[in-house]
Amino acid sequence: MKLFKVKFVFLTLVLLPVFSLFAGEKSRPVATYSIVARDSITRQLGVAVQSNWFSVGSIVSWAEPGIGAVATQSFVEPSYGPLGLGLMRAGKTAKQSLAALLKADDHTDVRQVAMVDAAGNVSAHTGENCIIYAGDVQGPGFSCQANMMGASTVPAAMAKAYSNAKGDLAERLMIALEAAQAEGGDIRGKQSAAILVVAGERSGAPWNSRIVDLRIEDHPAPLKEMRRLLHVSRVYQHANYGDELMTENKVAEAMEEYSKAMQLAPDNLEMVFWPAVTLASVDRMDEALPLFQKVIEKEKRWLELLKRLPAAKILSQQKVDLVLVKLKKK
Numbered sequence: 001m002k003l004f005k006v007k008f009v010f011l012t013l014v015l016l017p018v019f020s021l022f023a024g025e026k027s028r029p030v031a032t033y034s035i036v037a038r039d040s041i042t043r044q045l046g047v048a049v050q051s052n053w054f055s056v057g058s059i060v061s062w063a064e065p066g067i068g069a070v071a072t073q074s075f076v077e078p079s080y081g082p083l084g085l086g087l088m089r090a091g092k093t094a095k096q097s098l099a100a101l102l103k104a105d106d107h108t109d110v111r112q113v114a115m116v117d118a119a120g121n122v123s124a125h126t127g128e129n130c131i132i133y134a135g136d137v138q139g140p141g142f143s144c145q146a147n148m149m150g151a152s153t154v155p156a157a158m159a160k161a162y163s164n165a166k167g168d169l170a171e172r173l174m175i176a177l178e179a180a181q182a183e184g185g186d187i188r189g190k191q192s193a194a195i196l197v198v199a200g201e202r203s204g205a206p207w208n209s210r211i212v213d214l215r216i217e218d219h220p221a222p223l224k225e226m227r228r229l230l231h232v233s234r235v236y237q238h239a240n241y242g243d244e245l246m247t248e249n250k251v252a253e254a255m256e257e258y259s260k261a262m263q264l265a266p267d268n269l270e271m272v273f274w275p276a277v278t279l280a281s282v283d284r285m286d287e288a289l290p291l292f293q294k295v296i297e298k299e300k301r302w303l304e305l306l307k308r309l310p311a312a313k314i315l316s317q318q319k320v321d322l323v324l325v326k327l328k329k330k
Contacts, residue, residue: 031131031148031188032060032112033180034071035158038120038141039169043200044211045069045116048173050193050223052186057194057215065209066118066202068094074112074130074147077105088117095123112136114143118200139163144176150184157183170197170212174223174230181223193222195230211237235265239274251282269295273302277309280319289326296327 034049047061047069062081063069068088072080080101087097094115102108102125112134114124120141126134134147137155144158161179165172173195181190193216199209214229216222242257258275265271276291295302306324310317 031186032056032073033144033146033149033154033158033177033185034060034073034114035142035144035162035173035176036069036071036114036116036122037143037162037169037173038069038116038118039200040120040141042169043118044169044197045118045200046169046173046195046197046212047071048177048193048195049073050177050181050185050190052188052191054192055215055217056192057196061194061196063196063198064089065199065206068115068117069196069198070113070115071145072111072113073145074127074134075107075110077107077111080111080113084113084115088115093117093119093123094121098123098125112145112147114145116141116143146180148187150187154180154183154185170195170230173197174227177223177226190222191219192217193226195226231264235261235268235271238264239271242275242278246278251278254278269299269302273305277315280323281315285322285326289323292323293327
């Protein structure tokens, strides 16, 4: 208990005065709709946002594995993100963390901030002078908030869509954003979007605990592009997990992941070439050859890459020569 108190005193006396240096101005309005959420099953934490503002994800969305997620918007004060996470890291709830930061801010009337902590507690604030339509709606483990919207019903539409959505956390966050846009979205239009999902457990290597980290900086249809990138992200997640399984010599499980990647992106040659290499490395040449052939027929440069693998000790020269001979006969 003593250590906890010392940590909180440090955060209050050191971090909050630092925050006050940045809170002296109202800044520019970032019309935004966003959602912060915690998955009750996987315990993943996430934040998603869309706005008619360049690179909205760089200032609005914040999350840390096993700690929490923050969205800070309207007349945005970015420091609510790192300082809010700092307070939650020290053991404060989302409500306590947000309250502490609001207390140190001279412009709470124009701030809109939401936080969720690792236990699923949520807290949100919409200042009385946020540009209408502005509001927030909370549910179990999530908060939806919006300002400068085309309709006052945007946060409620997001909350309903998220609550009824199926799939993993990233998918449900995406559905919430799409519902906001369908309800009217930002009255000015649309420009950028972001989705950030992190693991529910603290890690000594937080850089390895970002499950989804996608940003659309400037695009005429940012959510449509985000939906596309989310699909691509899933393809590479399966491929990367397959690589991890291969390092553990779990070939069958690795091939299952590679197959999922190929099914999701059949025209992505990267997703075909490396499973072929894996199959060849474990002497399943009859399965590897059709994959190598598919890749090389579409793009000859992969043949040169194949020839370079022995030097990197990825595939033996004998096996590469065997592939080349068999491909030549076809």
